[in-house]
Amino acid sequence: xxxxxxxxxxxxxxxxxxxxxxxxxxxxxxxxxxxxxxxxxxxxxxxxxxxxxxxxxxxxxxxxxxxxxxxxxxxxxxxxxxxxxxxxxxxxxxxxxxxxxxxxxxxxxxxxxxxxxxxxxxxxxxxxxxxxxxxxxxxxxxxxxxxxxxxxxxxxxxxxxxxxxxxxxxxxxxxxxxxxxxxxxxxxxxxxxxxxxxxxxxxxxxxxxxxxxxxxxxxxxxxxxxxxxxxxxxxxxxxxxxxxxxxxxxxxxxxxxxxxxxxxxxxxxxxxxxxxxxxxxxxxxxxxxxxxxxxxxxxxxxxxx
Amino acid sequence: xxxxxxxxxxxxxxxxxxxxxxxxxxxxxxxxxxxxxxxxxxxxxxxxxxxxxxxxxxxxxxxxxxxxxxxxxxxxxxxxxxxxxxxxxxxxxxxxxxxxxxxxxxxxxxxxxxxxxxxxxxxxxxxxxxxxxxxxxxxxxxxxxxxxxxxxxxxxxxxxxxxxxxxxxxxxxxxxxxxxxxxxxxxxxxxxxxxxxxxxxxxxxxxxxxxxxxxxxxxxxxxxxxxxxxxxxxxxxxxxxxxxxxxxxxxxxxxxxxxxxxxxxxxxxxxxxxxxxxxxxxxxxxxxxxxxxx
Numbered sequence: 001x002x003x004x005x006x007x008x009x010x011x012x013x014x015x016x017x018x019x020x021x022x023x024x025x026x027x028x029x030x031x032x033x034x035x036x037x038x039x040x041x042x043x044x045x046x047x048x049x050x051x052x053x054x055x056x057x058x059x060x061x062x063x064x065x066x067x068x069x070x071x072x073x074x075x076x077x078x079x080x081x082x083x084x085x086x087x088x089x090x091x092x093x094x095x096x097x098x099x100x101x102x103x104x105x106x107x108x109x110x111x112x113x114x115x116x117x118x119x120x121x122x123x124x125x126x127x128x129x130x131x132x133x134x135x136x137x138x139x140x141x142x143x144x145x146x147x148x149x150x151x152x153x154x155x156x157x158x159x160x161x162x163x164x165x166x167x168x169x170x171x172x173x174x175x176x177x178x179x180x181x182x183x184x185x186x187x188x189x190x191x192x193x194x195x196x197x198x199x200x201x202x203x204x205x206x207x208x209x210x211x212x213x214x215x216x217x218x219x220x221x222x223x224x225x226x227x228x229x230x231x232x233x234x235x236x237x238x239x240x241x242x243x244x245x246x247x248x249x250x251x252x253x254x255x256x257x258x259x260x261x262x263x264x265x266x267x268x269x270x271x272x273x274x275x276x277x278x279x280x281x282x283x284x285x286x287x288x289x290x291x292x293x294x295x296x297x298x299x300x301x302x303x304x305x
Numbered sequence: 306x307x308x309x310x311x312x313x314x315x316x317x318x319x320x321x322x323x324x325x326x327x328x329x330x331x332x333x334x335x336x337x338x339x340x341x342x343x344x345x346x347x348x349x350x351x352x353x354x355x356x357x358x359x360x361x362x363x364x365x366x367x368x369x370x371x372x373x374x375x376x377x378x379x380x381x382x383x384x385x386x387x388x389x390x391x392x393x394x395x396x397x398x399x400x401x402x403x404x405x406x407x408x409x410x411x412x413x414x415x416x417x418x419x420x421x422x423x424x425x426x427x428x429x430x431x432x433x434x435x436x437x438x439x440x441x442x443x444x445x446x447x448x449x450x451x452x453x454x455x456x457x458x459x460x461x462x463x464x465x466x467x468x469x470x471x472x473x474x475x476x477x478x479x480x481x482x483x484x485x486x487x488x489x490x491x492x493x494x495x496x497x498x499x500x501x502x503x504x505x506x507x508x509x510x511x512x513x514x515x516x517x518x519x520x521x522x523x524x525x526x527x528x529x530x531x532x533x534x535x536x537x538x539x540x541x542x543x544x545x546x547x548x549x550x551x552x553x554x555x556x557x558x559x560x561x562x563x564x565x566x567x568x569x570x571x572x573x574x575x576x577x578x579x580x581x582x583x584x585x586x587x588x589x590x591x592x593x594x595x596x597x598x599x
Binding site: 021 | 537563593
């Protein structure tokens with residue numbers, strides 16, 4: 001009898017612990033379930049319906065995969081998907097490599113200098129996309145912009161920048177780049193500072209060059225940071241929206257439209273077909289998940305952990 | 306890193322020069338906002354053959370005067386509409402910050418320090434949701450908020466922006482990371498002394514995770530301030546606009562009045578930059594903690 005009493009007592013304690021834990025979790029779960037999980041689920045369900053602003057009162061009906069099939073036939077969606085891919089494929093390696101370079105250049109400097117550079121590169125993030133975009137828009141302006149002024153001052157011909165179908169996307173990528181490298185630099189500075197200095201010194205005593213030290217010692221130990229940087233940059237680049245909406249509104253002729261921008265245009269500007277737009281959201285979420293998983297796999301395969 | 310001297314090599318010199326050039330490139334847009342906001346109309350326009358005003362020679366407050374022209378009323382006080390926008394931005398950021406800090410520190414503490422049924426599932430849900438794009442839920446969120454009747458009123462729509470920010474699981478994740486550092490022996494000692502769960506949390510856990518809460522506070526403040534897509538969708542009335550939405554509106558209405566737009570941009574950027582510079586130590590700590598095992 002005495003032996004069976006002990007487990008019962010610990011079970012009660014366990015139950016109490018669970019109850020207490022959920023009380024602690026309750027406020028966070030309320031907002032998380034209410035305003036993150038519920039809309040995610042709603043979006044998934046709506047993507048299989050013909051829900052739109054027009055039939056909001058009369059009710060929508062299930063159309064199964066029609067929205068998804070339509071997506072793949074929609075030339076504007078295909079163009080937007082292509083642009084999104086270009087942005088991601090260009091900006092992820094550029095941001096990762098550049099922030100690693102800045103990080104390794106500044107992490108050994110005096111703490112004041114290090115903070116200064118870290119702050120400078122973080123400022124565009126803090127300033128906020130709207131303020132950043134309006135000033136870039138002014139600098140890109142064909143007539144009153146600074147870039148064309150400088151070009152003309154050197155005797156060149158002014159460029160159309162955001163008004164050109166071929167250049168506009170690159171203008172977006174450039175601004176996105178300036179607003180993306182702040183966080184990776186902070187991460188790299190701290191990761192490089194945490195690299196075991198005895199390993200580095202031992203290698204230097206053995207006559208290893210700086211480049212060898214970097215590839216053999218530093219690179220493997222900052223791999224988790226690189227992975228994290230690549231994943232967050234991918235997610236951010238896939239979601240690039242504010243820059244496009246404010247700078248070009250997806251134009252000229254959809255040359256800067258992305259999945260996220262097209263989703264917004266369909267849902268809130270043009271036809272207001274929520275079901276169709278939600279299908280794009282689901283596709284976007286799936287692609288991001290796939291990319292993140294892929295990066296995880298590729299980069300984890302590269303380390304010897 | 307202390308005591309180690311940087312060797313002066315040609316590579317080092319080139320690096321430093323490049324860094325300085327880049328720093329100028331990154332600071333320049335901000336400089337152009339601030340100087341543009343106080344330039345006279347004639348200095349904004351670049352005429353052929355004339356040189357650009359790199360440094361404003363005369364300071365004019367005309368752009369700000371025009372920005373503050375339309376008036377509104379808040380709590381019976383007459384104020385420019387642009388100041389109301391600024392108030393809305395501050396309101397959203399402060400409320401989102403306070404709510405996030407409370408909910409996340411409680412939840413993060415439980416996830417890190419308690420063993421309970423369903424812990425793995427809850428944590429996995431939080432982490433998976435974090436990897437998904439925030440913006441794809443904009444449409445269902447708007448539907449949900451209109452069903453709840455929040456987007457009809459000015460104050461309701463401000464809360465419609467706040468709630469999803471609070472629900473975002475990053476804060477819980479960050480506070481879990483910080484809470485891992487609470488020594489279990491201290492919690493055990495408090496329990497033996499007969500302290501209740503809440504008392505243990507406030508007296509033992511809270512002092513230890515305080516720096517984490519500081520990091521989360523500044524992080525949430527800045528991300529709520531800059532949460533543009535959510536604001537764009539939820540805040541339709543002009544009284545409910547944030548400063549970011551306000552400038553975006555100015556830009557689409559009077560796209561060539563760069564002086565006015567820069568005054569708005571300065572009003573949006575300068576306060577948040579001051580907040581950032583004042584608390585940047587906490588901020589960098591938060592970013593790095595959030596990435597550990599991320």
